[in-house]
Amino acid sequence: xxxxxxxxxxxxxxxxxxxxxxxxxxxxxxxxxxxxxxxxxxxxxxxxxxxxxxxxxxxxxxxxxxxxxxxxxxxxxxxxxxxxxxxxxxxxxxxxxxxxxxxxxxxxxxxxxxxxxxxxxxxxxxxxxxxxxxxxxxxxxxxxxxxxxxxxxxxxxxxxxxxxxxxxxxxxxxxxxxxxxxxxxxxxxxxxxxxxxxxxxxxxxxxxxxxxxxxxxxxxxxxxxxxxxxxxxxxxxxxxxxxxxxxxxxxxxxxxxxxxxxxxxxxxxxxxxxxxxxxxxxxxxxxxxxxxxxxxxxxxxxxxxxxxxxxxxxxxxxxxxxxxxxxxxxxxxxxxxxxxxxxxxxxxxxxxxxxxxxxxxxxxxxxxxxxxxxxxxxxxxxxxxxxxxxxxxxxxxxxxxxxxxxxxxxxxxxxxxxxxxxxxxxxxxxxxxxxxxxxxxxxxxxxxxxxxxxxxxxxxxxxxxxxxxxxxxxxxxxxxxxxxxxxxxxxxxxxxxxxxxxxxxxxxxxxxxxxxxxxxxxxxxxxxxxxxxxxxxxxxxxxxxxxxxxxxxxxxxxxxxxxxxxxxxxxxxxxxxxxxxxxxxxxxxxxxxxxxxxxxxxxxxxxxxxxxxxxxxxxxxxxxxxxxxxxxxxxx
Amino acid sequence: xxxxxxxxxxxxxxxxxxxxxxxxxxxxxxxxxxxxxxxxxxxxxxxxxxxxxxxxxxxxxxxxxxxxxxxxxxxxxxxxxxxxxxxxxxxxxxxxxxxxxxxxxxxxxxxxxxxxxxxxxxxxxxxxxxxxxxxxxxxxxxxxxxxxxxxxxxxxxxxxxxxxxxxxxxxxxxxxxxxxxxxxxxxxxxxxxxxxxxxxxxxxxxxxxxx
Numbered sequence: 001x002x003x004x005x006x007x008x009x010x011x012x013x014x015x016x017x018x019x020x021x022x023x024x025x026x027x028x029x030x031x032x033x034x035x036x037x038x039x040x041x042x043x044x045x046x047x048x049x050x051x052x053x054x055x056x057x058x059x060x061x062x063x064x065x066x067x068x069x070x071x072x073x074x075x076x077x078x079x080x081x082x083x084x085x086x087x088x089x090x091x092x093x094x095x096x097x098x099x100x101x102x103x104x105x106x107x108x109x110x111x112x113x114x115x116x117x118x119x120x121x122x123x124x125x126x127x128x129x130x131x132x133x134x135x136x137x138x139x140x141x142x143x144x145x146x147x148x149x150x151x152x153x154x155x156x157x158x159x160x161x162x163x164x165x166x167x168x169x170x171x172x173x174x175x176x177x178x179x180x181x182x183x184x185x186x187x188x189x190x191x192x193x194x195x196x197x198x199x200x201x202x203x204x205x206x207x208x209x210x211x212x213x214x215x216x217x218x219x220x221x222x223x224x225x226x227x228x229x230x231x232x233x234x235x236x237x238x239x240x241x242x243x244x245x246x247x248x249x250x251x252x253x254x255x256x257x258x259x260x261x262x263x264x265x266x267x268x269x270x271x272x273x274x275x276x277x278x279x280x281x282x283x284x285x286x287x288x289x290x291x292x293x294x295x296x297x298x299x300x301x302x303x304x305x306x307x308x309x310x311x312x313x314x315x316x317x318x319x320x321x322x323x324x325x326x327x328x329x330x331x332x333x334x335x336x337x338x339x340x341x342x343x344x345x346x347x348x349x350x351x352x353x354x355x356x357x358x359x360x361x362x363x364x365x366x367x368x369x370x371x372x373x374x375x376x377x378x379x380x381x382x383x384x385x386x387x388x389x390x391x392x393x394x395x396x397x398x399x400x401x402x403x404x405x406x407x408x409x410x411x412x413x414x415x416x417x418x419x420x421x422x423x424x425x426x427x428x429x430x431x432x433x434x435x436x437x438x439x440x441x442x443x444x445x446x447x448x449x450x451x452x453x454x455x456x457x458x459x460x461x462x463x464x465x466x467x468x469x470x471x472x473x474x475x476x477x478x479x480x481x482x483x484x485x486x487x488x489x490x491x492x493x494x495x496x497x498x499x500x501x502x503x504x505x506x507x508x509x510x511x512x513x514x515x516x517x518x519x520x521x522x523x524x525x526x527x528x529x530x531x532x533x534x535x536x537x538x539x540x541x542x543x544x545x546x547x548x549x550x551x552x553x554x555x556x557x558x559x560x561x562x563x564x565x566x567x568x569x570x571x572x573x574x575x576x577x578x579x580x581x582x583x584x585x586x587x588x589x590x591x592x593x594x595x596x597x598x599x600x601x602x603x604x605x606x607x608x609x610x611x612x613x614x615x616x617x618x619x620x621x622x623x624x625x626x627x628x629x630x631x632x633x634x635x636x
Numbered sequence: 637x638x639x640x641x642x643x644x645x646x647x648x649x650x651x652x653x654x655x656x657x658x659x660x661x662x663x664x665x666x667x668x669x670x671x672x673x674x675x676x677x678x679x680x681x682x683x684x685x686x687x688x689x690x691x692x693x694x695x696x697x698x699x700x701x702x703x704x705x706x707x708x709x710x711x712x713x714x715x716x717x718x719x720x721x722x723x724x725x726x727x728x729x730x731x732x733x734x735x736x737x738x739x740x741x742x743x744x745x746x747x748x749x750x751x752x753x754x755x756x757x758x759x760x761x762x763x764x765x766x767x768x769x770x771x772x773x774x775x776x777x778x779x780x781x782x783x784x785x786x787x788x789x790x791x792x793x794x795x796x797x798x799x800x801x802x803x804x805x806x807x808x809x810x811x812x813x814x815x816x817x818x819x820x821x822x823x824x825x826x827x828x829x830x831x832x833x834x835x836x837x838x839x840x841x842x843x844x845x846x847x
Contacts, residue, residue: 093796094788095799096792096797096798098796098800098805098812099656100811100812101651101656102811196648196651199662260670264663264667267662268659268663271662272655272659272662298669299669300673302674303674303676306674306678306778309778310677313763313770313774314770317763319764319770319773320693320766320769320770321685321770321774324690326764326766326767326770327685327689327695327768328767329690331684335684
């Protein structure tokens with residue numbers, strides 16, 4: 001299809017498609033993608049076996065053919081993307097066809113199941129896709145807690161338990177890197193900045209489909225023996241593991257590529273597509289948070305990709321990056337991984353900051369307090385996150401002279417994080433608070449993240465870290481920051497923005513049940529883990545001291561209630577979106593930000609004319625709404 | 637339907653090419669940032685493993701990259717980048733001679749890739765022969781992939797220009813107004829990226845061949 005062909009349907013979409021169903025299935029779509037993906041997988045598998053049987057005695061002898069599996073995954077992903085139509089445009093450009101921006105934006109419901117360059121469609125795709133993998137990760141968590149009801153392995157063996165823990169952690173950490181930027185930033189950043197599109201719409205679609213392919217690859221690890229390393233993939237365990245480890249490597253490498261592209265696209269969009277008058281000092285705080293996150297994605301994720309490529313080479317063609325016997329070092333992996341891994345924590349946390357600070361002015365009806373302070377906090381966190389990574393290696397045995405530096409830098413990073421809290425508290429101060437469901441989630445975020453943050457300061461101390469490293473205390477800490485910080489703000493965003501995305505409102509009673517059950521059970525699950533950690537409960541083992549059974553049983557039951565709260569949320573989604581279908585108001589929260597000034601559902605073109613921004617964001621208490629000025633010429 | 641279908645006769649107005657031009661410039665710079673951190677991982681691995689010299693296995697004495705092919709490689713990279721810069725300047729001066737220059741840059745870069753591939757076949761070590769060999773082979777191989785990606789960008793500019801000279805794209809059709817006006821900013825962005833990648837190539841050469 002040429003660039004002009006891609007455009008043609010935009011003006012002719014009213015003509016009904018009279019082709020028979022079988023004919024509609026032929027072309028670049030999800031069905032073709034699956035067929036080519038499976039074909040590519042087997043082609044890679046075949047080539048891998050041809051190479052390895054003639055070249056690598058190890059693979060031949062052990063039937064552990066990492067070359068074949070890695071090639072199978074790589075070819076499978078390429079086939080999948082080609083089937084979706086991602087190769088068409090590069091080939092057209094190679095042949096000299098003119099540049100174009102839009103593709104398959106007018107294909108009805110099929111837009112949601114293929115390559116579509118409408119940022120709103122991609123946002124919805126992300127929301128559903130991420131929800132699917134979050135569900136898988138949550139089911140794993142339930143199985144972990146079921147296993148820990150007893151102090152000896154009962155439901156699954158020790159190796160399967162490690163795989164459960166690994167898939168849970170990796171799925172959550174990998175998929176949720178795009179948990180906010182994927183659905184909400186893709187959908188709302190163009191609306192918030194007065195743009196009609198993302199800077200690179202095809203890349204936007206590519207990031208989503210890469211993430212989906214990655215998710216399925218990780219889930220496939222169970223067919224290859226799983227992996228024992230948890231989400232960190234540490235060497236030398238990584239190099240010694242069975243082929244399931246390759247699934248981990250390919251998953252995270254694809255997530256890394258998706259992250260780089262997502263971040264690049266977000267930054268380019270925010271830098272180049274802001275409406276006239278929307279200066280940097282007028283950007284909504286959520287856009288700032290997106291920008292700070294995107295910086296981390298563009299700079300940190302390439303390190304992850306390189307780290308995992310080295311790992312893949314060690315496992316497949318026996319290079320010696322991390323293999324001590326060949327001159328490598330497993331510490332190299334730890335250094336490289338955490339150079340990405342710690343910014344990764346902020347890739348997860350920063351969008352949560354942005355959501356909360358974006359929402360609370362709406363619900364307390366006053367401007368965001370300390371707007372510039374909040375921005376400096378976010379950028380400060382981004383910058384400093386590159387200078388703390390070795391605190392993850394303190395117990396591994398880093399040079400003792402380096403310890404004070406990393407301890408101090410870790411403690412100091414709590415200062416810009418504290419800025420966010422100050423802005424949160426300052427905005428709440430003397431505000432007229434409406435306790436809506438999104439606001440409840442924002443308040444819960446503050447409570448949870450405060451516990452997560454302060455326990456992080458405790459852990460940053462070398463002496464404490466040496467004692468608590470690898471214990472449930474650490475696990476409680478990062479669940480308070482990631483679940484308490486990100487997932488709670490994620491749900492705040494769902495209840496706040498999804499009515500705009502789908503044009504339907506949630507059942508409020510079910511939403512409140514969801515919130516309270518989730519908040520209470522979350523704290524009931526993770527607060528005792530601090531105590532368990534101090535009492536000596538280690539991570540990643542299913543056999544533990546009998547005197548810890550009581551507390552573990554409490555935690556498991558709380559976790560099941562937490563899981564049940566998610567079922568209430570799912571029930572609310574099904575009830576509100578399929579059965580009740582009550583239309584949402586255009587601006588149910590009386591927000592003044594730009595995304596709420598467009599009709600619901602959002603028109604194809606977002607804005608008939610690009611708005612001119614003549615007011616600061618969060619002008620609550622004044623009659624001027626953001627974006628209420630005169631329109632600029634189209635395309636400006 | 638969550639996002640309304642495009643209504644009958646609805647036409648999204650084509651946007652001026654200046655917007656996409658700015659995006660290309662920004663994207664090239666951001667790609668430079670991402671590439672820096674990608675190759676920084678290999679530089680870190682080089683420095684870390686060399687300083688550690690685990691069991692004396694960093695670099696067995698017989699391991700030497702082929703200096704002649706390495707010199708051909710880096711010379712082609714540098715010459716290609718310089719030719720690309722010249723091409724970009726000619727483009728800005730509105731001279732039609734930018735096209736042969738950029739074709740020259742493309743050819744030189746491909747010669748560099750071929751030289752590196754030949755070197756793999758003649759050097760006296762492979763990727764499994766210790767830490768240095770691993771770093772050398774992986775770093776240089778991924779650098780070759782980065783070159784090919786950048787050359788793809790150049791090729792699209794060449795092909796678009798050749799097509800535009802034969803039959804210019806309609807000014808008001810499609811979603812970018814006068815899309816052929818994007819050739820110049822596209823080339824400019826590609827030259828920026830390629831110059832930066834050549835810089836990474838010099839660091840690669842100095843580290844792997846001379847240090």
